[in-house]
Amino acid sequence: MTTGFFRSVDDVAERLAETGYLASAAVATTVFLADRLGKPLLVEGPAGVGKTELAKAVAAVTGSRLVRLQCYEGVDEARALYEWNHAKQLLRITAGRDESWDETRTDIFGEEFLLSRPLLTAIRSAEPTVLLVDETDKADVEIEGLLLEVLSDFQVTVPELGTVSATRRPFVVLTSNASRELSEALRRRCLFLHVDFPEEDLERRIVRGKVPGIDEALAASVVRVVGALRAMDLRKAPSVAETVDWARTLLALGADSLSEEVVHGTLGVLLKHQEDIRKAAAKLDLGAV
Structure with a gap:
């Protein structure tokens, strides 16, 4: 069962670009295949590279x-x-004391008393649905077992109500920051996509698309400096979202170039740990980038 959202790989790239998501060839191809084959998509990579935003x-x-x-x-x-x-x-039990237990039990295990959570909600949905299982690696192994059951047949058994099967299979995206290894059984059921920080040219296009009015030269400088920071051994490398935030910060400050004073004064937009800020301030050589 396929969702049939996209006509081709190019169609994926073009339509995602309409939302401001600039997909690489690998991303567009894997999304197209997940859609065409009706397979869950497991997207893995460091925090802040756009895994959740893809869904x-x-x-x-x-x-x-x-x-x-x-x-x-x-x-x-x-x-x-x-x-x-x-x-x-x-x-309901208190209100129905005069009824037989069989009548009451049938009533209290009906739809009115069921609280549907994300997995069941997605399976029962009759409308087009994207199910995002975000940061799967943070969940316990028991949840992986539940996901295996759900993603294998897209059905769930509720003992009191019976088996609920998907009438329209959702497009499923699982994300992982790789903080722990996911099981091979779960990986086998998915198409795999590793998303890393974008190439310099793509990130520059992202910045220019997200920050209207930024000069081409300043956008290029921003991306080069962020690339230099990511090459350092930092506790937390700046994400794409933080690159965009920094570009907006520079625009708000009226900066038309990256001086040492401006960069050092705004490192807190890019880096969120004091030890990283100290390391960057000491090692970043603007002349080399």
Whole structure:
């Protein structure tokens, strides 16, 4: 079962660009194949390279509903799949004391009392849907097992209601910062895409697209300096979003070039740890970039 959102690889690139997401050839190709083959897409790479934004852009250009499961340590099946509204069930039981237990039980395990979480919501959706399972590597191994079950058949069994199957398969994007290794079983069910920081030319185009009015020369300088910072052994390298924020900062300050004073005074826009700022201030050679 395919979603059929895109006609070709070029169609992917062109439509994503309409949202401001400039996709590399590898990204556009993998998105097209995931759409055509009906396979989940596992996007891995460092934080801040646009993994989550890719899912949002696909949802935007296809007019799809975006359903997001944000993973974190301790997220469980109730938060990912579904749970029952116990407070409401208790009120119903109290109100129906004169009824038989069989009647009450049938009622309290009905749709009215079901709290649908992201995975079940995406499976039940009759409209075009993009399911984003964000930062999958932060979840416990048990959630991977749940994802395997859901992504294999796109169906879920709710014991009290029966099996719920997708009538329209969602376009699925799983993201990972590779903080831990995901299981081979989960990887096998997905198409894999590694997204790294963009090449200099692509990042310059991103900056110019996101920061209207910035001079071409200043945009090029911004990207070169950010590239030099990423080459340092920093605790947290600046993301693409932080490159854009820095370009906006420079524009707001009226800077038309990168002086040492301007760069050192605005490093906090790019770097979020004091040790990184100290290292950059000591090692960054503007003359070399």
